[in-house]
Amino acid sequence: MRPTGSPPAGHPWRALAARVRRHRLEAALVLPLFTYVLALTVGPLVDTVRLSLTAPLQGGFPSLANYRAVFGSPVFRTAVANTIVVALLSIFLQLVVGLALALTLHVRFPLRGLIRTIVLVPLGVPTIVAGAVMLLVFSRSGYLNAVLFHLSDLLGVVPGVEWRFQPTSWTVAGGWRTLATVAIADTWKVLPLMTLILLAGLQAVPEEVYEAADVDGASRWQRFLWITLPLLVPYVTIAVILRAIDAFRIFELALVLAGRVEPVLGTYIWSRYGPPTSDVFTAAAAAVVLFALILVFVGLYLRVAAGREELAA
Amino acid sequence: MSPGSAEVRPPPRQDPRVRLLGRLLFALWVAGATLIVFFPLYLVFMVSVAPGSALFGERPALVVTEPTLWFWRRVIERGELWAPLAKSLAVASATTLAAVTIAAPAAYVIARLRPEIRYPLVLALLVTRMFPEFAIGVSVASWFARLGLVDDYAGLILAHLVGSLPFVAWILVGTFAGIPPELEQAASIDGASRVGALVRVVLPVAGPGVAVAALFVWLYSWNEFLYARLLTTSQNTLPLQVFQAIDRGSRQQMAAVAAVLVLPIAGIVALLQRQLRPGALAGAVRG
Numbered sequence: 001m002r003p004t005g006s007p008p009a010g011h012p013w014r015a016l017a018a019r020v021r022r023h024r025l026e027a028a029l030v031l032p033l034f035t036y037v038l039a040l041t042v043g044p045l046v047d048t049v050r051l052s053l054t055a056p057l058q059g060g061f062p063s064l065a066n067y068r069a070v071f072g073s074p075v076f077r078t079a080v081a082n083t084i085v086v087a088l089l090s091i092f093l094q095l096v097v098g099l100a101l102a103l104t105l106h107v108r109f110p111l112r113g114l115i116r117t118i119v120l121v122p123l124g125v126p127t128i129v130a131g132a133v134m135l136l137v138f139s140r141s142g143y144l145n146a147v148l149f150h151l152s153d154l155l156g157v158v159p160g161v162e163w164r165f166q167p168t169s170w171t172v173a174g175g176w177r178t179l180a181t182v183a184i185a186d187t188w189k190v191l192p193l194m195t196l197i198l199l200a201g202l203q204a205v206p207e208e209v210y211e212a213a214d215v216d217g218a219s220r221w222q223r224f225l226w227i228t229l230p231l232l233v234p235y236v237t238i239a240v241i242l243r244a245i246d247a248f249r250i251f252e253l254a255l256v257l258a259g260r261v262e263p264v265l266g267t268y269i270w271s272r273y274g275p276p277t278s279d280v281f282t283a284a285a286a287a288v289v290l291f292a293l294i295l296v297f298v299g300l301y302l303r304v305a306a307g308r309e310e311l312a313a
Numbered sequence: 314m315s316p317g318s319a320e321v322r323p324p325p326r327q328d329p330r331v332r333l334l335g336r337l338l339f340a341l342w343v344a345g346a347t348l349i350v351f352f353p354l355y356l357v358f359m360v361s362v363a364p365g366s367a368l369f370g371e372r373p374a375l376v377v378t379e380p381t382l383w384f385w386r387r388v389i390e391r392g393e394l395w396a397p398l399a400k401s402l403a404v405a406s407a408t409t410l411a412a413v414t415i416a417a418p419a420a421y422v423i424a425r426l427r428p429e430i431r432y433p434l435v436l437a438l439l440v441t442r443m444f445p446e447f448a449i450g451v452s453v454a455s456w457f458a459r460l461g462l463v464d465d466y467a468g469l470i471l472a473h474l475v476g477s478l479p480f481v482a483w484i485l486v487g488t489f490a491g492i493p494p495e496l497e498q499a500a501s502i503d504g505a506s507r508v509g510a511l512v513r514v515v516l517p518v519a520g521p522g523v524a525v526a527a528l529f530v531w532l533y534s535w536n537e538f539l540y541a542r543l544l545t546t547s548q549n550t551l552p553l554q555v556f557q558a559i560d561r562g563s564r565q566q567m568a569a570v571a572a573v574l575v576l577p578i579a580g581i582v583a584l585l586q587r588q589l590r591p592g593a594l595a596g597a598v599r600g
Contacts (some may be wrong), residue, residue, distance in 0.1 A: 033419035126536035206480035
């Protein structure tokens, strides 16, 4: 905690002690926050790793029994696969739709301010409420089916079209349908964040770059593909990393929409930790795997993004 | 966002009919997208006043023709609204107060550090956001159980501080870094003590930033589900009450509780509109 411009001193330890004494106020101001983060964030994390390596029935502390148990379980392996599918699908959806919305809000048109506010509101909606609403949309007598019914009626008028809509309950159908409901619900919830990040990126593109492209006779599409998109890459990187951290942790939406049919890591940990299983140790092991998954994805993505930037340079 | 930013300009040489068609398609897309984003919010309020018959069958109606408050009354009579609302309000407000009290002084000091120390510190705070709540919550919950902090307001407030302190500190470091140190120096020349200069000179200038950070914490705690679930066995918060209604309740009950939860959101988002920098958001909003 050394403020700017402290003078260099003789012995490092004595200098440090002197500095602490001189900056007692600063130390006192910082201490509560750092104590808190150490005691209630870093501490519990280390404790979770310890729990994951503890197997009371199979020989105590350093033991990989929990990890063996977890990886041996087909439910866990499905949960890992589902988590990756949902995360990739929702990140992809959010990037595409977020970019479309950002491009739209970047154009000047009447009522833009109002529409921006409406589009931003889901940002503050509790995730559990997003889940509840999507349950109303995707259930068997839900509103998606209602819309599809009306659509099939409309198409029925067209001669030669033989499509009759068969209603399904998207959330309990299992497989891609259920996973897609989770990804769509997540997309609705975080679209504002994605849109704002990409909009900030669009607004950071200097006007001169476009002027130069106009001089060269570039079409609108060419401008987008060769100027806007490459300049957006850093913003996309930030957005993807932020979203990936959250997307792999997905819990409430999966619990509400897919809980009974398709497990993800969050709901798997929940089922291990809660009754009737109440097994803290395998829950901790799965939580550590989840953390590792996030780290691996962010690391991989950063390498790919860095590699691409080198190519472009 | 800001006026005078680079706007997409119409390309030269265009058939007026093509331009009209383009405008029409654009308007359609904007209206459609806005409608789809808004529709789920409409559903919450609509379903909460829908009579039971309106929600069944293969084509549930999109508009309620005979609204009823029956389910609202039922939710209130069974104690599923006021008590959770009181708990959510109390926990969110206490968390906000505690988070700002702990984070603001530290953020001030961090903001005044040399950049080569400040950046790693802020980054370390942000990295804690990457930890899955489960990896913290599983350990914290069993620890709090031993301390008797389960089903206790204090336990939940402590847990919500875990989730909110890093991003509050992050937002506030930005706020304090924007306040010139000369301001305090001028105050101390005028004879104010260091603490006096902080409280009377720096804090008022930082006011708006602190308010934004406080709103974000409040929103986070108001919405939080996982820690609340891990640390609650009797009195629900509002998000837990929504989950209970999903688990075993009617859709209208679920929608009524959800509507109460959503109600303050529009106001808060409108208040935060101008402050919605992606950086602050990214730290504060969870998916």
